[in-house]
Structure formats: structure tokens, C-alpha cells
Amino acid sequence: MSDGLVSSLNELGSASYLSSICHLWDEWVGLGNLEDFLSYLDYLVWVFTPLAIVFILPLIIILLLYLSILFLHVYKRKNELREAYSNxxxxxxxxxxxxxxxxxxxxxxxxxxxxxxxxxxxxxxxxxxxxxxxxxxxxxxxxxxxxxxxxxxxxxxxxxxxxxxxxxxxxxxxxxxxxxxxxxxxxxxxxxxxxxxxxxxxxxxxxxxxxxxxxxxxxxxxxxxxxxxxxxxxxxxxxxxxxxxxxxxxxxxxxxxxxxxxxxxxxxxxxxxxxxxxxxxxxxxxxxxxxxxxxxxxxxxxxxxxxxxxxxxxxxxxxxxxxxxxxxxxx
Structure with missing residues (x-):
């Protein structure tokens, strides 16, 4: 067998071995599954973001309303507070x-x-x-x-x-x-x-x-x-x-x-x-x-x-x- 043929067979074996290793690595890491998972996660974010906004914004508004009410309580007593601070x-x-x-x-x-x-x-x-x-x-x-x-x-x-x-x-x-x-x-x-x-x-x-x-x-x-x-x-x-x-x-x-x-x-x-x-x-x-x-x-x-x-x-x-x-x- 010539040296060139042996060299070609060795290169083919190495390529096949590397291909097998890559295939095993891909299965172990689950890149395909990971891509599917990320795609699914992106879908969930797209679906639920409007719902999250629908619930979060009213809570913020309620918080602002309560802060406004607290401010009114303070404002109602502003004259008493001014007198207290002056003393x-x-x-x-x-x-x-x-x-x-x-x-x-x-x-x-x-x-x-x-x-x-x-x-x-x-x-x-x-x-x-x-x-x-x-x-x-x-x-x-x-x-x-x-x-x-x-x-x-x-x-x-x-x-x-x-x-x-x-x-x-x-x-x-x-x-x-x-x-x-x-x-x-x-x-x-x-x-x-x-x-x-x-x-x-x-x-x-x-x-x-x-x-x-x-x-x-x-x-x-x-x-x-x-x-x-x-x-x-x-x-x-x-x-x-x-x-x-x-x-x-x-x-x-x-x-x-x-x-x-x-x-x-x-x-x-x-x-x-x-x-x-x-x-x-x-x-x-x-x-x-x-x-x-x-x-x-x-x-x-x-x-x-x-x-x-x-x-x-x-x-x-x-x-x-x-x-x-x-x-x-x-x-």
C-alpha cells in the first residue's frame, strides 16, 4: 500500500472520529434542545409580556394613588406642621x-x-x-x-x-x-x-x-x-x-x-x-x-x-x- 493511500485512510478515519465526537457532544450538551427551549422561552415572553403589563401598571397606579392620599393627609395638616417646625x-x-x-x-x-x-x-x-x-x-x-x-x-x-x-x-x-x-x-x-x-x-x-x-x-x-x-x-x-x-x-x-x-x-x-x-x-x-x-x-x-x-x-x-x-x- 502506498504512503499516499495510507495517509488518505488516516485522514478519513480522523474525520470520521471527529464527526462522531461532535455528534456525541451535540447530544450531550443538547444544543438542538437548547435552541428549541430558547425559541419556546421567546414565545412565552411574547405571549405573557402584555399580560404582565396589564397587571403591573394597575399596581403602580394604585401605589401612586395611595402616595397621593398620604400627601393629602400631610397637606391637610400643613399649618400645624409649619407651626411645629417653627417651635x-x-x-x-x-x-x-x-x-x-x-x-x-x-x-x-x-x-x-x-x-x-x-x-x-x-x-x-x-x-x-x-x-x-x-x-x-x-x-x-x-x-x-x-x-x-x-x-x-x-x-x-x-x-x-x-x-x-x-x-x-x-x-x-x-x-x-x-x-x-x-x-x-x-x-x-x-x-x-x-x-x-x-x-x-x-x-x-x-x-x-x-x-x-x-x-x-x-x-x-x-x-x-x-x-x-x-x-x-x-x-x-x-x-x-x-x-x-x-x-x-x-x-x-x-x-x-x-x-x-x-x-x-x-x-x-x-x-x-x-x-x-x-x-x-x-x-x-x-x-x-x-x-x-x-x-x-x-x-x-x-x-x-x-x-x-x-x-x-x-x-x-x-x-x-x-x-x-x-x-x-x-x-
Whole structure:
């Protein structure tokens, strides 16, 4: 066999081998399938883009409408805001933010407050309240107190809140602190309002749709009221647990909290259920009552508000239906 023929056969074998390799590579990578997939994906984009635009644009319009409504709430109070800013920078800032939160509460939750007249126009009072998974109802309450009473309510919050990046200025402006007891007494003796949730973070994470009060044997708040000779005003917001829910009762999150005292339980919600905050009759200062007795009286007062105004167990769908059914009747 000549050298030329051998060379030709070798080249033919190499070409056949390369062709086989390319064919195998094409099957393994699936370029043909990939082209089909990309073609199908392009078809889906072509079909669903108009539908996406149809749904997205109305959402943007709704968002703009709500922003417009919030602006109108601010504009309605422009003279009050101008006066507040002329007196003190932080007074103006507090009133502006209170106006925004009040607008949000009215729009999203149809927020109402009953018994605001029980909050004194001046002088001390200790407000004790049930703590929802997120105490958004308390933010609305603060806004109402600022706008309608012209007062700032000091607040006691958990330590972890002061470790959240960027929160410090907000907490300072709205007079939020984590204690100790002496600072609480000082605030009340200086004639301020002060709000405490005895259940605190534990109640936020582990209470549920049956609305149990998880106060344990906490009496510190009662001793604060006794030392400052301030009345206690009980407070509860209807459907607050239906607005936001916590998964804290699932054992991994509860175990983690009990071990490390870190609130890692996921939250879900933001449902536009009706919120109504109820303030009970003030519990006056009595020098003959012990802290344990006063704590028990305050707990019973908050429990009484829950019994009167909350359907147990709470239900998100029922709360939504009640809100919009009532709204339809009013209209």
C-alpha cells in the first residue's frame, strides 16, 4: 500500500472520529434542545409580556394613588406642621411622621381609637397593652396621641431593637428606651405618658389567635406606677393578631429564642384587617395596693378588653370580611 493511500485512510478515519465526537457532544450538551427551549422561552415572553403589563401598571397606579392620599393627609395638616417646625425641629419631624402613620392606618386598616379621652391632656399615665406580632397598632396609637393630644408618649422597648442598624435616631426622637425601672419612674414623675407591654417580645412571638396574655409574674411595670403615683390605663387593639402572624410557636424558633434570646421567628401578614384600639378605665394610684395586686388588676383589665372586643379564635378571613362588609354598609 502506498504512503499516499495510507495517509488518505488516516485522514478519513480522523474525520470520521471527529464527526462522531461532535455528534456525541451535540447530544450531550443538547444544543438542538437548547435552541428549541430558547425559541419556546421567546414565545412565552411574547405571549405573557402584555399580560404582565396589564397587571403591573394597575399596581403602580394604585401605589401612586395611595402616595397621593398620604400627601393629602400631610397637606391637610400643613399649618400645624409649619407651626411645629417653627417651635422645634424634632416636634415638626414627629408630627410629620405621625401624619404619615395616621394616614397609613386610615387607608390600610381603617384605624379607629375608642376612649382616647381617657388619656390625660397633661400629667403622667402608664399605658399597658397587648403586644401583637408587630405592634403596628401601637404606632398608630402614638400617631393619634401626637396629633390629637399634642403629647409624645414615651415607650419601653426590648434591647434587641437598639441593635438594629439605623434605628437609634428614630428611637431617640420618639423617646423610646429599654429601661431600667428608675428611668421609667423618672419619665412619669416628669409628667410624661409612658407605654409598656408587660408581655413584650415573648408575647409578640408566642401568643396566637386565642390572644393569651403572656405576662408571667412580671410586676415591674406595676412597681413603676406605684413609685411614680401614676394611674395605669389598659389598652388592646382588635384584630391586631390578624394583621401580622408569627411562626414563633414552631419548635425550632421557640428553642432558639429560649436558648439565645434572639427573635428569629418568621413573620407573615400585612393583611388589611380592621383595627380598633380600645382604652379601658384608668386604674388609679392606691398606696395600699401592692405591686403584685396592681399587676393582677392591670392584667385582668386588659383581658377584659380582649374578652369584650375580640372574637376568639381570631381569623384573618373573618376579620377581612367584617371590615369590608361594614364598609359597604356605611357607604
Amino acid at each position: 422645634n425641629l424634632w416636634d415638626g419631624a414627629r408630627k410629620t411622621l405621625a401624619t404619615l402613620w395616621d394616614g397609613h392606618g386610615n387607608i390600610w386598616h381603617g384605624y379607629e381609637i375608642h376612649g382616647l379621652e381617657k388619656i390625660p391632656d397633661k400629667g403622667p399615665a402608664l399605658i399597658v397593652y397587648y403586644h401583637g406580632a408587630i405592634p403596628i397598632d401601637y404606632y398608630y396609637f402614638l400617631a393619634k396621641v401626637i396629633l390629637l393630644k399634642g403629647r409624645t408618649c414615651h415607650s419601653v422597648a426590648d434591647h434587641f431593637l437598639f441593635k438594629v442598624p439605623g434605628f437609634r435616631l428614630l428611637l431617640e426622637v420618639f423617646s423610646v428606651f429599654h429601661g431600667p425601672r428608675e428611668e421609667c419612674v423618672r419619665a412619669l414623675r416628669n409628667g410624661h405618658l409612658l407605654a409598656i407591654s408587660p408581655g413584650g417580645l415573648r408575647e409578640a412571638l408566642f401568643s396566637d389567635e386565642t390572644y393569651p396574655l403572656l405576662w408571667g409574674r412580671r410586676q415591674g411595670f406595676a412597681q413603676v406606677a406605684i413609685d411614680s403615683e401614676a394611674p395605669i390605663i389598659p389598652m388592646f387593639t382588635q384584630n391586631v393578631r390578624e394583621g401580622f402572624r408569627s411562626l414563633g410557636n414552631l419548635w425550632p424558633f421557640r428553642w432558639f429564642y429560649e436558648r439565645f434570646r434572639l427573635p428569629v421567628a418568621p413573620l407573615y401578614g400585612g393583611f388589611p384587617v380592621k383595627f380598633r384600639t380600645y382604652l379601658g378605665d384608668p386604674i388609679p394610684y392606691d398606696p395600699n395596693v401592692t405591686a403584685a395586686e396592681l399587676a393582677d388588676t392591670a392584667q385582668k383589665a386588659v383581658q377584659s378588653l380582649i374578652d369584650q372586643h375580640q372574637k376568639i379564635p381570631g381569623n384573618v378571613f373573618r376579620a377581612l370580611l367584617e371590615r369590608f362588609h361594614r364598609k359597604g354598609k356605611e357607604e
